[in-house]
Amino acid sequence: MSQTEAVSSWYLYIIRCANSHLYTGVTTDVKRRFAEHQSSGPKAAKFLKGKGPLTLIYQEPQIDRSTALKREITIKKMSRQQKLQLVTQFAALNANTADD
Secondary structure: OOHHHHHOOEEEEEEEOOOOOEEEEEEOOHHHHHHHHHHOOOOOOHHHOOOOOOEEEEEEEEOOHHHHHHHHHHHHOOOHHHHHHHHHHHHHHHHHHHHO
């Protein structure tokens, strides 16, 4: 394993489409990946093409790719309500942290 792989961070993210559908994915660079999705270019997820504007509503760091993919599977198995509850808890936690 190279040094760059050892320090590489993975992220799980959730995007909300204009039609309120939720999309879950993993990446090493959320900002870059979200820009790819927004541009509807060749690297954008087919699910998201033509469903903009998109909003990044959730992201969480993961230790490695394997952990990120396992977490993605777990979240994809959640109901819509459970996913929205996760996003709401995340927003509340970040709001409390910002107040400190």
